[in-house]
Amino acid sequence: MFGQKKHVRVRFAPSPTGPLNFGGVRTALFNWLFAKHEGGYFILRIEDTDKERSRPEFETDIKESLSWLGLHWDELYKQTDRIAEYEKYLTSLLERNIAYYCFCSEEDLVKDEEAQMSQGIPPKYSGRCRTIPFEEATARAKKEKHVIRLKVPEKELSFHDLIRGKVTFHLGLVGDFIIAKSLKEPLYNFANVIDDAEMEITHVVRGEEHISNTPRQIAIQEALGFSPLIYAHLPLILGANKKKLSKRDLAKSISDYRREGYLPHAVLNFLVLLGWHPKEDKEILSVEEMQKEFSFDRVQKAGGIFNIEKLDWFNGYYIRALSDETLALLLEELVPPAWMNDRNKFVKTVSVEKERMKKLTDFAGAVKFLFELPVYAPELLLWKHTPAATIAGNLKEAIGIFEGIAEEDFHKRTIESKMMLFAEMRGRGEVLWPIRVALSGNGASPGPFDLADILGKRETLLRMKHAYALLSKKHEAE
RNA sequence: GGUCCCAUCGUCUAACGGUUAGGACACCGCCCUUUCACGGCGGUAAUAGGAGUUCGAUUCUCCUUGGGACUACCA
Numbered sequence: 385m386f387g388q389k390k391h392v393r394v395r396f397a398p399s400p401t402g403p404l405n406f407g408g409v410r411t412a413l414f415n416w417l418f419a420k421h422e423g424g425y426f427i428l429r430i431e432d433t434d435k436e437r438s439r440p441e442f443e444t445d446i447k448e449s450l451s452w453l454g455l456h457w458d459e460l461y462k463q464t465d466r467i468a469e470y471e472k473y474l475t476s477l478l479e480r481n482i483a484y485y486c487f488c489s490e491e492d493l494v495k496d497e498e499a500q501m502s503q504g505i506p507p508k509y510s511g512r513c514r515t516i517p518f519e520e521a522t523a524r525a526k527k528e529k530h531v532i533r534l535k536v537p538e539k540e541l542s543f544h545d546l547i548r549g550k551v552t553f554h555l556g557l558v559g560d561f562i563i564a565k566s567l568k569e570p571l572y573n574f575a576n577v578i579d580d581a582e583m584e585i586t587h588v589v590r591g592e593e594h595i596s597n598t599p600r601q602i603a604i605q606e607a608l609g610f611s612p613l614i615y616a617h618l619p620l621i622l623g624a625n626k627k628k629l630s631k632r633d634l635a636k637s638i639s640d641y642r643r644e645g646y647l648p649h650a651v652l653n654f655l656v657l658l659g660w661h662p663k664e665d666k667e668i669l670s671v672e673e674m675q676k677e678f679s680f681d682r683v684q685k686a687g688g689i690f691n692i693e694k695l696d697w698f699n700g701y702y703i704r705a706l707s708d709e710t711l712a713l714l715l716e717e718l719v720p721p722a723w724m725n726d727r728n729k730f731v732k733t734v735s736v737e738k739e740r741m742k743k744l745t746d747f748a749g750a751v752k753f754l755f756e757l758p759v760y761a762p763e764l765l766l767w768k769h770t771p772a773a774t775i776a777g778n779l780k781e782a783i784g785i786f787e788g789i790a791e792e793d794f795h796k797r798t799i800e801s802k803m804m805l806f807a808e809m810r811g812r813g814e815v816l817w818p819i820r821v822a823l824s825g826n827g828a829s830p831g832p833f834d835l836a837d838i839l840g841k842r843e844t845l846l847r848m849k850h851a852y853a854l855l856s857k858k859h860e861a862e
Numbered sequence: 863g864g865u866c867c868c869a870u871c872g873u874c875u876a877a878c879g880g881u882u883a884g885g886a887c888a889c890c891g892c893c894c895u896u897u898c899a900c901g902g903c904g905g906u907a908a909u910a911g912g913a914g915u916u917c918g919a920u921u922c923u924c925c926u927u928g929g930g931a932c933u934a935c936c937a
Contacts, residue, residue, distance in 0.1 A: 399937045434936055490935085506864045507933090531935050548867070557865065565935050572937045596866060596932040619868080626929065654874095657886085661875055665885045684875080687930065691873050694887045704900075739900045767896075807896080816896035828898035 392424025393586050396450075396457075397576065399431040400442035403637030404449040406690060407591060407621050407629050410655045414618055415589045416455045417656070417678040427583060428457035432464050433575050449638040453648045454671065461583065463575050470570040473578055473608060474532060474563070478518070482607045483563060485521040485530045486513040508559025509533065525566075532564040536603050543598055546587075546616040546680040553599040561600055577601050581610040589616045592687070593628065616680050619659050620687040629690060645718070645744025647706075650699040659684045668701065700742045708735040719748045723755050732838045736830045754838055757847075758825025762854040767817040775818050776855040778810055782819055783848045786841065794844075796837040803833065822851030 396412040398404065404412075419426040428450070432438035443462075450457070477483035486509075497507040513521070514535065524530070538556035545551050563574040570578075580588065595617050605612065621629045641651065653669055661684075662669065662677045669677075703711065712734045716724060723730055733751050741747055752758075766775055785802055807815040820832040823839060836844045 397937090401937070431937065437936065486935095493935095501863085504863085529935095551866075553866070562935055569935085571935070576937085591931090592867065593931050594937090597937090599866095617867085620931070622930080624873095628931070657874065659874090663876095665876065667874095667886050681878095686868050688875090689873060691887070694874065697887055700900095737899095740898070811896095813896050818896090820896065824897090826897085830898080832896075 390586060392419060392422035393427060393584055394419050394424065394589055395427040395429050395580070395583065395585050397429040397431050397579075397590070398446050399434060399437075399572075400439060400446060401434065401437040402442055403445040403639055405629065405637050406655065408446070409449070409453065409455075409638055409651070410621060410658060411589065411591055411618060412450060412455050413453075413652065413655055414616075414660070414678075414683070417674055418587065418589060418616075418680070419458075420675040421678045424586070425458045426455075427459045427461065427585070429460075429579060429583070430462040431572065431576065432462060433570055433572060435464075435569075438464075445637065445639055449642070452642060453638070453652060459583075461579065463570075463579065466575075466579070467568055467570070469582070470564070470575055470578055471567045474567050474570065474574075477534070477563075477607060478522075478532065481518060481535075483532050483534050484514055484516065484518075484560075485525045486533045486560075486562070487516075487521075487524060487528050487530050488512055506557055508557065509561070511560055514560065530566065531562045532566070533560040534563050534604060534607060536560050536600075541599055541602055543602060543612065543615055545595075546614060547619075547683050547685060548617060551595065551598070555599060555603060558600060558603070563604065573597060573600050574604060577604040577608070577610065580613060581605070581608070585613060587614045587616060589618065592617045592620050616683070619684050621658060622687045622689045624689060626687075626689065628687075643745075645746070646695070646699050647702045647744075650695065650702045653702075654695045654698045658688045658690070696742045703741050703744070704739055706738075708738070711738060714744055715747050718744055720755070729754075729838055729840075732834075736834045736838065740830075753825050753829070754835070760821065760825035762857075764825075764827060765818045765821050765851055765855055767813045770811075770814050772855055774814065776852060778815050779818055779822065779848060779852045779855065781806065782815065783845065783852065786836070786845055786848060789841070791841050794837070794841040796833045799836050800833040818851065818855075819848070822848050 394415045396408075396415045398408050398412075416426045418424070428447075430443055430446070432443070474483065478485070492512070493509075496510050496512075500507045513533070516524075536555055536558050539554075540552060541555050542550050542552040561573070562571060564570040579585075598615060598617075602612070623629050638651070649671070652671065652674070653667075656669065656674050656678075657667065660678065661682055662673070663682070666673075706714075708731055712731045715734055716730075719730075733754055734747075737747060737751050740750060765779075766772060782803065785806055786799075789798060789802060803815070803819070816832055820829060820835065821827075823832060823835040823844065824830075829835065839847065
C-alpha cells in the first residue's frame with residue numbers, strides 16, 4: 385500500500401431539497417475539475433436523509449442539470465439506500481459508549497440554553513443523559529422518544545484546508561451534539577462522515593458555509609477511527625447584497641437559466657472564473673483548458689458577487705461562436721412552428737441575428753418582424769430632416785430597382801451592389817434607412833440587404849409598396 | 863452575543879517584497895457604419911485605516927474597521 389499514490393476521489397453531495405443553483409454547480413464544477421485534473425473520480429452522492437424536505441423531483445433536477453453541463457459522475461450513491469450501513473456504525477458507537485441515547489425534552493433543552501445564556505456562557509448540551517447506563521438507556525429507547533448524541537472530547541482540533549491553510553477550533557465549545565434522531569434516522573454530519581470514509585473520499589471540496597461543520601465531522605471521524613481528509617472550502621457566491629446567494633435574488637435554478645437560453649459552456653466559463661483564475665490573463669476557456677489548469681492554489685478566499693452581466697457577455701460570446709446550423713437547431717424549439725416552413729429562411733435569419741443575441745430566448749422577439757408583418761408609424765420611415773416627399777421618391781425608385789433584379793439573382797450581394805449605386809447617388813441614409821424601416825418596421829434591425837435577402841423578392845416588394853403607400857398618404861394629409 | 867472565515871477598480875480578478883498596480887465585464891469616447899449589433903482603438907476607475915518588519919510593502923506580522931458564514935432532532 386505504501387509508496388502507492390492513492391487515486392483522488394471527490395464527491396459532490398447535494399441534498400435534494402431544492403433545484404440545483406449556481407452555488408451547487410460551482411461546487412460540483414470545482415470537484416469535477418479537480419478530479420479530472422488529477423485523473424481521479426467524481427462521485428455524486430444524494431444526501432437525502434432529511435425525509436421531510438427531500439423530494440424526488442429535486443433529485444431529478446440536480447442530475448439533469450449536471451448532465452446538461454457535462455459534469456458527468458463516475459459513481460452515484462443515495463443515502464437513503466444506505467440506512468442499514470449507518471445503523472451499524474451507530475450501534476457500534478452506542479455499544480462502545482462513545483455515543484449515547486438522550487431523552488431530554490425540548491423544554492429541558494430550552495431551559496438549559498436560557499440559563500447558560502443568562503450567565504453569558506455560550507450554549508451547549510449539558511450532558512445530562514451521558515451517564516445513563518447503557519442497558520437502561522437501550523431499554524428506554526425502545527419506547528421513549530430519543531436522539532443519539534456523540535460524546536465529544538474537550539480538546540483543540542485543527543484541519544488542513546487547501547485554500548485557507550490550517551484552521552483551528554475548540555471542541556469544548558461544541559458539546560455533545562446529535563448524530564442521529566434514531567438508529568434509522570442518521571443526521572447530516574454523521575451520514576456524511578460514514579460515506580466519505582466508506583467511499584474512500586480523499587478530498588472534501590465544498591462551500592465555505594461548511595467550515596463550521598468540519599470540527600463536528602472530524603470528531604465523528606476520530607470516534608470511528610477513520611483517517612483524516614483533506615479539505616478545500618470554496619468561497620461563497622454572493623448576491624448583490626453581499627450575502628450568500630439565497631432562494632431569491634439570483635439564486636434561480638440552473639434549469640431556469642437553461643430555459644432562458646443560456647449555453648452550458650457559458651455557464652461553466654462564467655462560474656469557473658468566479659473564485660478561480662488561470663495563470664495567464666485568459667478569460668475564454670475551453671473545458672479542456674479548465675481541467676488542465678485547475679488548481680486549488682489559484683482559488684480565491686473571499687466570496688464573489690454573482691454578476692449576471694458578465695454571464696450574459698459570455699453567453700453572447702458562445703452564441704456567436706456557434707455555427708449557424710447548430711444555433712438553428714437550438715432555436716427551433718423556441719419559435720412558432722410556422723417559422724420552420726421555410727428552413728432556408730430560418731437559417732439565414734439565425735445567421736443574421738446571431739451577433740445580436742445574448743440569450744437564445746432573445747431570438748424570437750427580435751426577428752418576429754421577418755415572419756409576421758410589422759406595424760409601425762409612417763414617421764419612422766423619415767431620415768433625419770429629409771422631407772417626406774424625397775423619402776417617398778427614394779422608396780419608389782428603390783422599388784423599381786428591386787423589381788429589376790431577377791428572382792434567381794435576388795441575393796444579398798446582387799441587391800447590395802445594385803442598391804448601393806443608387807444610395808451613393810442620393811445619400812446613404814436617405815435611401816437605406818427608409819428601406820430598412822420598410823422591411824423591418826423597426827428603429828433598429830439588421831441591414832436592409834440582409835433583410836431583403838431573407839424576405840425574398842415578393843415579400844420585399846410587398847413591404848416596400850406598403851411603406852410607399854403609407855408615406856404618400858401621410859404626405860397628402862399634410 | 864459566541865466560534866470561524868475574509869478584505870486590490872462598480873463587479874470578477876492579476877501581481878506570490880521592487881510594476882506607470884495588469885486583464886475582463888459594465889460604463890464613457892472615437893473609428894467602422896443607413897439603424898442596432900459585432901469588431902477595432904482609447905478613456906474613467908482600486909490596494910479599507912493604523913502601527914510594525916524591511917533599503918523597499920498590494921504582498922509578511924499585529925491592531926482597528928468593515929463584510930460574511932455558522933450557531934437545528936436542515937443539509
